[in-house]
Amino acid sequence: MTAFESRLKEAPDGSLYVRAPAKLNLFLHITGRKDDGYHVLESLFAFTKLGDLLNFKAAEDFTLTVAGANADAAANIPVEENLVFKAAQLLAKAAGKTPSGALTLDKNLPLAAGLGGGSSDAAAALIGLNHLWDCGLSEGDLLALSLKIGADVPSCLAAEPQIVRGIGEKLQRVQLPWSAGVVMVNPGKPVSTPDVFKGFKSFREARGLPPFDVSITDLNKVVEDISMLDVLTSNSLQDPACQLCPEIMEVERFLRLNSQQELLRMSGSGATVFALYHDKQAAEAVAHRVRQHAPNWWVMADEIG
Ligand code: C5P
DSSP: OOGGGGGEEEOTTSOEEEEEEEEEEEEEEEEEEOTTSOEEEEEEEEEEEEEEEEEEEOOSSEEEEEESTTHHHHHTSOGGGSHHHHHHHHHHHHHTOOOOEEEEEEOOSOSSSSSOHHHHHHHHHHHHHHHHTTOOOOHHHHHHHHHHHOTTHHHHHHOSOEEEETTTTEEEEOOOSOOEEEEEEEOSOOOOHHHHHHHHHHHHHHTTOOSSOOOOSOHHHHHHOHHHHHHHOOBTTHHHHHHHOTHHHHHHHHHHHHOOOSEEEEOTTSSOEEEEESSHHHHHHHHHHHHHHOTTSEEEEEEEO
16 A cells, blocks of 8 residues: 555545645746757655545446536547546556446545646646556655646645655655645636746746756755745746736735735746735635635635644
């Protein structure tokens, strides 16, 4: 049994489920680019408690039903492109199994939003199906397989705070000695990750900036203290993302002017902006304010740490 399997829970009806929480990049620096075009990063990942939820029921045929608040957006992409489906195909091939089971994905997180929703769903699928199909794949096997689905998927298997390096495969678990309430706000525009990475290059070139970020020398300081995180780090994809999606600046401005946050920045390649607060109650109050201001923005309050 892998440590990831502790994420499998039993629903009241006896079926199994795995939560697929949102991934937040508390900071994201780009330290290089590989020959294949993928970028080398240094990032602190944290995960919320809530998000999507993937439910597994034993069944002869393999089916995937998408429900939840963002099911309509997910319905616009072909089922073969759903990362849960991709995860199932890859696992079946690796373990020599025929896909089976009735899966329901409760899709609450927005798509192409910088929250790793699809990656988190795929990781949940690997954990659940490894158990359901009795594949017996080890933690190492699952990590290797997950990287074939996407660069963020390995970190989503544990869904715990991690320093992430390489393109997303070098993982170092860390303990956050703090907890915080978090508000996530998405202006409702999907942002293409490859386009943002392309924009990163042209943004730096146009300003005569060095092509890449330098590694942080004292990562402990940054992990331990939100104010250090704020001062010493950033999300290097935020400026290029704002060029593609100026609404990110609108969201950030609203949160900055209407709440007393401890950290405010974009996650991943955007467009979701998150803000950290003293506790979940404070975060919920801010979420309420955001919903009143812009009913068409996607908003979620939760906690991390
Ligand atoms: O791996 P994933 O499918 O999430 O990546 C989507 C795209 O984002 C890649 O095709 C690549 O253009 C870009 N990317 C990158 N470097 C990373 C992760 C993603 O350039 N470390």
